[in-house]
Amino acid sequence: MSSRARSYWAGALARLLPLALVLAAWQAASMSGLLPKAVLPSFGEVAASLGAMLRSGEIVPHTLASFARAGAGFGVAVAGGIVLGILMAQVRFVERAVEPVLLLIYPVPKPALIPLFMIWLGIGDFSKVTVIALACLVPVVIATFNGARGVDEMLLWSARARGTSERRILWRVVLPAALPQIAAGVRTAIAVAIIVLVSSEFISAETGLGYLIFSYGGVGADDAMLAVVIYLAALGYLLDRLYLAGLRRLMAWHAFAH
Numbered sequence: 255m256s257s258r259a260r261s262y263w264a265g266a267l268a269r270l271l272p273l274a275l276v277l278a279a280w281q282a283a284s285m286s287g288l289l290p291k292a293v294l295p296s297f298g299e300v301a302a303s304l305g306a307m308l309r310s311g312e313i314v315p316h317t318l319a320s321f322a323r324a325g326a327g328f329g330v331a332v333a334g335g336i337v338l339g340i341l342m343a344q345v346r347f348v349e350r351a352v353e354p355v356l357l358l359i360y361p362v363p364k365p366a367l368i369p370l371f372m373i374w375l376g377i378g379d380f381s382k383v384t385v386i387a388l389a390c391l392v393p394v395v396i397a398t399f400n401g402a403r404g405v406d407e408m409l410l411w412s413a414r415a416r417g418t419s420e421r422r423i424l425w426r427v428v429l430p431a432a433l434p435q436i437a438a439g440v441r442t443a444i445a446v447a448i449i450v451l452v453s454s455e456f457i458s459a460e461t462g463l464g465y466l467i468f469s470y471g472g473v474g475a476d477d478a479m480l481a482v483v484i485y486l487a488a489l490g491y492l493l494d495r496l497y498l499a500g501l502r503r504l505m506a507w508h509a510f511a512h
Contacts, residue, residue, distance in 0.1 A: 295477040304481035313485065319461035320451055323379055327386025328447045332440055335391045339398025339436075340428070349399075356392060364389035364446070365453035372458060382454040389450040390443035397439025401432030437501050444497060448490050 277297050283289035284296030291299075307313040342349040368385050375381035405428050429436075455464025463486050470479035 299477040330387040331390030335394025343402035377458040393442040401435030405431040
């Protein structure tokens with residue numbers, strides 16, 4: 255094993271060690287009676303419930319339904335947010351028109367809008383996807399705008415002095431310079447998408463991980479409910495790691511290409 259691979263695995267184990275200690279303490283407290291089952295099931299029981307769901311395949315269609323909704327809303331938000339953020343940074347009229355709306359929407363907890371959107375758009379997937387898209391749009395637009403507006407003026411001046419067209423400046427100067435902030439905004443949007451997704455499925459859904467959590471909690475199956483919560487947290491963590499790994503490869507390719 256190379257030194258780089260050893261370093262990677264050592265870092266991964268170091269990151270997982272605090273989580274392992276928390277889970278071990280949870281199990282020990284349950285086994286010793288310090289944490290009664292009426293308060294919180296043991297980690298072993300929760301893990302057994304999750305294993306049963308995975309073996310039976312019960313959780314799979316709910317996972318697919320949830321990530322289809324989250325993926326649709328997230329994809330719309332990222333595409334629209336980058337375009338809108340660039341337009342705000344490049345066109346003063348767009349900035350003046352959109353900024354007050356963003357300032358109005360930004361502090362509002364997006365799950366609070368779910369009942370309203372269900373009245374307007376119905377209780378199907380379209381209302382859920384719309385709320386997810388709106389919630390994810392805000393961090394992407396703000397990050398893109400800040401990144402595009404913060405481009406070094408010397409870079410822009412140098413490109414224009416060489417006769418570079420505005421369209422080429424956008425693709426070769428503005429977007430590359432704004433990419434780190436855009437990437438941070440997209441990463442935030444991943445977490446936001448999962449939070450709003452689960453909230454929307456609590457209120458009105460017949461499939462999805464949020465629906466599963468709500469259903470198990472409603473019948474007092476706390477071990478199964480916590481199993482789905484842990485499963486969702488693990489999926490969220492995995493998505494974040496995959497995103498960062500893909501981002502590192504993209505940044506490395508971008509640096510090489512330029």
